[in-house]
Amino acid sequence: xxxxxxxxTTAAKTRTSRLAAVAAIAVAGSMLLTACGDQTEGAKTxxxxxxxSVASNAPLFSKLPADIQKAGxxxxxxxxxxxxxxxxxxxxxxxxxxxxxxxxxxxxxxKFQFTSGTxxxxxxxxxxxxxxxxMSSMTDTKARQEGLDDKGKKTGTGVDFVDYFTASxxxxxxxxxxxNIKSLDDLCGxxxxxxxxxxxxxxxxxxxxxxxxxGKPALTFESFPTDAEAQTRVKAGGAVxxxxxxxxxxxxxxxxxxxxxxxxxxxxxDAGFFGIAVDKKDTQLRDALKEALDAIIKDGxxxxxxxxxxxxxxxxxxxxxNGGS
Numbered sequence: 001x002x003x004x005x006x007x008x009t010t011a012a013k014t015r016t017s018r019l020a021a022v023a024a025i026a027v028a029g030s031m032l033l034t035a036c037g038d039q040t041e042g043a044k045t046x047x048x049x050x051x052x053s054v055a056s057n058a059p060l061f062s063k064l065p066a067d068i069q070k071a072g073x074x075x076x077x078x079x080x081x082x083x084x085x086x087x088x089x090x091x092x093x094x095x096x097x098x099x100x101x102x103x104x105x106x107x108x109x110x111k112f113q114f115t116s117g118t119x120x121x122x123x124x125x126x127x128x129x130x131x132x133x134x135m136s137s138m139t140d141t142k143a144r145q146e147g148l149d150d151k152g153k154k155t156g157t158g159v160d161f162v163d164y165f166t167a168s169x170x171x172x173x174x175x176x177x178x179x180n181i182k183s184l185d186d187l188c189g190x191x192x193x194x195x196x197x198x199x200x201x202x203x204x205x206x207x208x209x210x211x212x213x214x215g216k217p218a219l220t221f222e223s224f225p226t227d228a229e230a231q232t233r234v235k236a237g238g239a240v241x242x243x244x245x246x247x248x249x250x251x252x253x254x255x256x257x258x259x260x261x262x263x264x265x266x267x268x269x270d271a272g273f274f275g276i277a278v279d280k281k282d283t284q285l286r287d288a289l290k291e292a293l294d295a296i297i298k299d300g301x302x303x304x305x306x307x308x309x310x311x312x313x314x315x316x317x318x319x320x321x322n323g324g325s
Contacts, residue, residue: 058109059295063288068132073111074285076101077131080116081226084251084309085137088116096247097135099305100164100296107292118225120197123159126279133276133289134159137167137245139199140275140324150202160282161275162289163320164302165311169203169267170249172234172242177263179240184267185210189217193230193239196223200243235261245274247311273316273324286321293319 061069068074078097080086086095093114101112115131123144125131140161143150147158173181181187184203188211194200204221211219222239224230230242231252244252249264256262278286296302297318306312 056109058107060107060288060292061109063284063291064108064110065282065284065288068110068285071110073113074108074133075131076112076114077122077125077134078114078116078136079119079122080114081228082137082245082248083255084311085245085248086114086135096165096306096309096311097137099308100302101135103296103301103305104289104292106301107295108288118197119195123156123277126159126277127157132282132285133278135276137165137248137274138277139167140273140322141199142325144277145322145324150205157280159277160280160286161273161277161322161324162286162293163273163275163323164293164316165274165306165314166271166316167245167247167274167314168269168271169200170244170246171265171267172231172244172249172252172262173240173265174234174237175257175260175263177265181241181265183265185214185216187211187241188214188219190219190240191238192219192221193233193242194221194223195227195230196225198227203243231256231262247309247314251310273320274314275322275324290319290321 056069056072078086078093080088080093080095082095084095086093086097088094093116098112098114101114105112112135114135117125119136122131122134122136122138126134138144138161140163143152145158145161147154147156149155169184171181171184171187173179179186179190184207187207192204194204201221201223204219208219208221211217222233224233227242227244227248230239233239234242242249246264246266246268250266253259253262253264276289278289293302297316303312303315306315
């Protein structure tokens with residue numbers, strides 16, 4: 001299970017899995033994207049504010065689509081509120097994903113320009129051309145590949161994923177784990193807090209159904225625009241747990257309140273892929289990203305980027321396309 005959604009603060013974000021298939025929002029105009037900084041080297045800006053064509057000797061530059069070669073930029077949609085995967089430090093977006101993007105940039109010879117927006121609107125930007133890819137701890141699911149909402153209804157053309165990381169569900173509870181939560185089944189009869197639009201919102205629905213089917217007390221949950229709000233709910237005692245991606249839950253437990261606010265329990269049986277989302281029609285860009293990812297896995301810069309953030313457990317041995325289920 002993997003989940004994840006919106007943010008533009010330094011608050012950590014939940015998203016291993018982002019279990020909930022994000023429905024493509026019909027109105028692209030609802031996207032509230034805020035430019036948050038460039039993480040890599042690449043295109044130059046003209047006095048008119050555009051970009052000028054940049055030649056590159058990078059190993060895989062020629063593999064990119066001509067329009068991206070000319071622009072010198074890959075525009076990246078993200079939700080920069082999900083430490084340690086992506087979050088803001090001042091005006092700069094930092095974390096695992098930006099560092100992986102920086103390594104990819106050296107292979108491809110173009111800049112990865114990150115823009116932060118609400119998680120549940122990121123996929124809608126791809127068909128419009130406002131972004132070229134989404135790199136935001138997004139779980140690769142069949143529903144997202146096929147453009148289906150959480151009821152199986154077709155809401156878009158879907159996306160392709162270049163899978164680059166694995167994560168499982170992390171259960172974030174108050175320090176000391178007063179409810180003695182050890183697994184998702186221990187949440188029956190209790191209340192959860194989750195971020196809206198993430199796979200974890202769907203995970204909460206699925207677990208509620210399982211509790212009912214198993215004849216256990218009902219599980220209830222509340223969805224919030226950001227994971228920071230879900231965390232606050234848990235800290236205040238309004239919910240017993242917040243569901244996140246495992247590396248995010250671990251990071252929150254280590255850092256929030258100096259490590260005194262939360263504990264994290266990893267549900268390692270449901271590990272899933274995070275993927276870089278690309279519009280279905282952009283197969284050349286997708287394949288170039290896969291080749292670049294394989295190159296940085298081979299040369300060690302990929303693992304170095306993960307280890308910098310203590311996220312090495314999520315490393316994969318080779319890039320995949322649409323490996324999610």
